[in-house]
Amino acid sequence: MTTLQFFIGLAIAIIIYFIITYVRLSKAVTNLTQEQFIEGYRKAQLIDVREPKDFKAGHILGARNIPYSQLRQRYQEIRPDQPVYLYDQNTGKSSRTALFLKKKGYTQLYQLNGGFRTWTGKVKSKN
Numbered sequence: 001m002t003t004l005q006f007f008i009g010l011a012i013a014i015i016i017y018f019i020i021t022y023v024r025l026s027k028a029v030t031n032l033t034q035e036q037f038i039e040g041y042r043k044a045q046l047i048d049v050r051e052p053k054d055f056k057a058g059h060i061l062g063a064r065n066i067p068y069s070q071l072r073q074r075y076q077e078i079r080p081d082q083p084v085y086l087y088d089q090n091t092g093k094s095s096r097t098a099l100f101l102k103k104k105g106y107t108q109l110y111q112l113n114g115g116f117r118t119w120t121g122k123v124k125s126k127n
Contacts, residue, residue, distance in 0.1 A: 029109045029110065032110050032112060034113075037085060037087075037110070038121055044083035044085045045064070045079060047065075047097075048063040049068040049088045050065070051067050055067075058124070059124060063087075068088070068093040072100075075100070075104060078101070080105055082108065086098060086111045086112070087111060087115055089115050089117055091113070094115065
């Protein structure tokens with residue numbers, strides 16, 4: 001096998017991985033614009049999956065902090081019979097949180113498209 005064949009095979013494997021991940025995510029979570037997120041999050045469980053120091057620095061008004069790093073121990077705090085609105089700084093951890101919760105039987109999973117970094121709504125911070 002030549003080096004070129006190896007890199008072509010590697011590139012194909014990476015592309016397939018990203019396609020599979022994209023399909024799994026699209027089945028697990030619904031991405032919402034900020035306007036859609038605002039319309040529904042007050043009637044749902046609003047979960048910030050960032051670490052506590054980031055949460056304290058500023059979070060969406062009404063959010064609970066269940067960091068992704070603590071999710072396996074604390075996911076039972078989230079009710080499976082109600083909508084779950086997730087966000088993090090971007091969308092990486094909230095997407096992984098949605099995949100985890102989907103495996104645990106949660107079905108109404110939504111995430112803020114673009115994450116907290118794009119949020120322009122009300123924010124609460126603990127100084």
